[in-house]
Amino acid sequence: MKRLVLACCLVLPLFLAAPASAIDAAAADALVRKSKCMTCHHKVKEKDGPPFAETAAKYRDKPEAIDKLTKHVTVPSKVKVDGEEEDHETLRTDDPAAVRNVVEWILSL
Numbered sequence: 001m002k003r004l005v006l007a008c009c010l011v012l013p014l015f016l017a018a019p020a021s022a023i024d025a026a027a028a029d030a031l032v033r034k035s036k037c038m039t040c041h042h043k044v045k046e047k048d049g050p051p052f053a054e055t056a057a058k059y060r061d062k063p064e065a066i067d068k069l070t071k072h073v074t075v076p077s078k079v080k081v082d083g084e085e086e087d088h089e090t091l092r093t094d095d096p097a098a099v100r101n102v103v104e105w106i107l108s109l
């Protein structure tokens with residue numbers, strides 16, 4: 001029993017020390033692929049939509065970044081691609097934490 005208590009005392013602080021919202025890049029990457037975002041976006045290359053790294057640079061120091069991008073990736077909108085109006089895809093999930101993870105991931109690129 002003493003050993004167990006000791007183990008808890010040693011291990012628990014490691015979990016508590018981890019940042020509360022560490023970005024899960026693999027999950028974010030999987031969700032944007034599943035949501036077809038990558039047909040128009042790339043992390044760093046120019047496609048029909050701006051590279052995510054460019055969006056990150058544009059919003060990095062803006063306090064409204066999270067709100068604006070969350071709206072952009074969850075509320076359907078129209079974008080112009082080669083002069084034609086197209087539907088802007090939204091993330092295919094109902095989980096706000098998964099959306100937040102993608103937004104923070106984009107901002108980290």
Ligand code: HEC
Binds near residue numbers: 048106
């Ligand atoms: C049909 C092509 C297309 C698809 C699919 C698409 N996008 Fe976009 N996206 C665009 C274009 C074009 C813009 C630029 C719009 C503008 O600046 O008005 C854009 C802009 C953005 C921006 C920058 C917004 C800003 O305010 O600067 C983000 C972030 C983004 N898209 C994320 C996503 C995500 C996440 C998905 C998948 C759920 C997605 N896009 C799917 C074409 C697309």
